[in-house]
Amino acid sequence: xxxxxxxxxxxxxxxxxxxxxxxxxxxxxxxxxxxxxxxxxxxxxxxxxxxxxxxxxxxxxxxxxxxxxxxxxxxxxxxxxxxxxxxxxxxxxxxxxxxxxxxxxxxxxxxxxxxxxxxxxxxxxxxxxxxxxxxxxxxxxxxxxxxxxxxxxxxxxxxxxxxxxxxxxxxxxxxxxxxxxxxxxxxxxxxxxxxxxxxxxxxxxxxxxx
Amino acid sequence: xxxxxxxxxxxxxxxxxxxxxxxxxxxxxxxxxxxxxxxxxxxxxxxxxxxxxxxxxxxxxxxxxxxxxxxxxxxxxxxxxxxxxxxxxxxxxxxxxxxxxxxxxxxxxxxxxxxxxxxxxxxxxxxxxxxxxxxxxxxxxxxxxxxxxxxxxxxxxxxxxxxxxxxxxxxxxxxxxxxxxxxxxxxxxxxxxxxxxxxxxxxxxxxxxxxxxxxxxxxxxxxxxxxxxxxx
Numbered sequence: 333x334x335x336x337x338x339x340x341x342x343x344x345x346x347x348x349x350x351x352x353x354x355x356x357x358x359x360x361x362x363x364x365x366x367x368x369x370x371x372x373x374x375x376x377x378x379x380x381x382x383x384x385x386x387x388x389x390x391x392x393x394x395x396x397x398x399x400x401x402x403x404x405x406x407x408x409x410x411x412x413x414x415x416x417x418x419x420x421x422x423x424x425x426x427x428x429x430x431x432x433x434x435x436x437x438x439x440x441x442x443x444x445x446x447x448x449x450x451x452x453x454x455x456x457x458x459x460x461x462x463x464x465x466x467x468x469x470x471x472x473x474x475x476x477x478x479x480x481x482x483x484x485x486x487x488x489x490x491x492x493x494x495x496x497x498x499x500x501x502x503x504x505x506x507x508x509x510x511x512x513x514x515x516x517x518x519x520x521x522x523x524x525x526x527x528x529x530x531x532x533x534x535x536x537x538x539x540x541x542x
Numbered sequence: 543x544x545x546x547x548x549x550x551x552x553x554x555x556x557x558x559x560x561x562x563x564x565x566x567x568x569x570x571x572x573x574x575x576x577x578x579x580x581x582x583x584x585x586x587x588x589x590x591x592x593x594x595x596x597x598x599x600x601x602x603x604x605x606x607x608x609x610x611x612x613x614x615x616x617x618x619x620x621x622x623x624x625x626x627x628x629x630x631x632x633x634x635x636x637x638x639x640x641x642x643x644x645x646x647x648x649x650x651x652x653x654x655x656x657x658x659x660x661x662x663x664x665x666x667x668x669x670x671x672x673x674x675x676x677x678x679x680x681x682x683x684x685x686x687x688x689x690x691x692x693x694x695x696x697x698x699x700x701x702x703x704x705x706x707x708x709x710x711x712x713x714x715x716x717x718x719x720x721x722x723x724x725x726x727x728x729x730x731x732x733x734x735x736x737x738x739x740x741x742x743x744x745x746x747x748x749x750x751x752x753x754x755x756x757x758x759x760x761x762x763x764x765x766x767x768x769x770x771x772x773x774x
Contacts, residue, residue, distance in 0.1 A: 474758050477675045481751045507599075514565045514598075515678040515737075517557040524562065539610055541601040 336361040339390040341368035345501045346401040347389040348535040353408045356531040405494040428488035432495035439468040443502040446509035476518035505537045546656035547663050551727035553651045554739050556673045565598035567731045574598040578605040585653040587640040650727045666714035668725035674740040674753045679764040695719035696752035
């Protein structure tokens with residue numbers, strides 16, 4: 333029995349964020365498949381006992397039960413990687429990592445919602461969500477234009493961090509909700525570099541080939 | 543509108559790395575821009591003849607690009623060479639993607655949406671080759687021209703200078719301010735959508751970050767609601 337259990341749905345992008353982290357860090361774990369679509373199992377009483385918000389992913393690490401994608405990423409990158417390379421603690425770097433990691437939970441919430449509407453048929457105003465998501469992706473592209481000019485390939489440090497990891501799926505999956513990659517050359521460049529990191533894995537909607 | 547003989551930009555050269563592809567739209571026409579492993583850039587119609595999938599979603603292997611759906615693979619002439627589901631098939635010559643003329647000059651990939659037989663306009667010369675960035679904005683090219691006529695460019699630390707705008711061709715504009723020369727290769731995507739591929743002269747390498755920030759602010763100006771007075 334593995335210490336770590338991920339309550340997962342394969343088509344959910346937040347679960348993908350955690351699967352990516354587990355893969356990059358090479359952490360042994362068990363997966364419990366949750367019937368999110370169409371069953372809404374994550375909203376049932378058994379799952380709400382683990383996460384009262386009724387959402388995925390949920391991570392169990394020994395006695396610790398965590399929900400909230402970004403919290404899980406932070407936990408894994410500090411508790412299961414001695415060097416903590418995905419969440420550096422040098423103060424200025426740490427703050428930048430936090431800013432962009434929170435961006436994935438706030439400014440990109442519309443992108444995650446847009447994809448749910450487009451892929452799962454969840455109720456929502458796809459046009460408004462997509463418009464908002466495009467603005468968030470532009471902010472990311474603008475940032476990476478400047479980072480590249482300054483000689484860096486990653487959002488917050490000179491190596492990839494949980495900021496890159498938490499932002500990336502919204503761009504990699506943007507065609508799912510109707511936003512093409514044409515207008516974001518700096519994000520295309522970043523995605524290509526992210527894809528070749530050892531341990532990278534895809535999910536449905538992100539091509540295996542590139 | 544551009545004539546079919548005109549050279550139109552589709553990307554900054556630096557944005558299309560060897561072995562990669564991207565989509566680009568010129569006046570509604572969907573194109574794939576890709577660079578083979580040898581570094582040669584190609585611009586084609588963005589459609590696999592098999593199922594209509596966009597080739598820009600595909601992947602480059604050596605001097606071929608393959609469709610993401612079923613792996614149909616095309617050589618640099620747009621000719622299909624390999625169909626994975628029928629590996630022994632001698633692929634018919636009719637399975638071919640329309641290709642367009644490509645020239646790379648001054649850090650820009652230019653194409654011409656004309657048949658080979660039509661005479662080409664000369665390539666615009668702009669005298670710059672340091673990429674600043676590609677900027678995409680929801681406005682017309684005419685509106686962008688009007689805004690750029692009044693722009694101030696960064697010419698030093700916290701110093702800006704009014705820029706002189708020159709229209710070399712409908713798709714190549716230059717801006718000059720002090721010692722700084724900037725050029726803009728203008729991609730008309732649709733009536734209210736443009737791509738501005740911005741480059742600076744080699745002497746302005748220290749200004750690139752400031753120019754990228756200028757471009758970011760320019761997009762806000764380009765997309766700001768137009769007042770009634772301006773329309774009239």
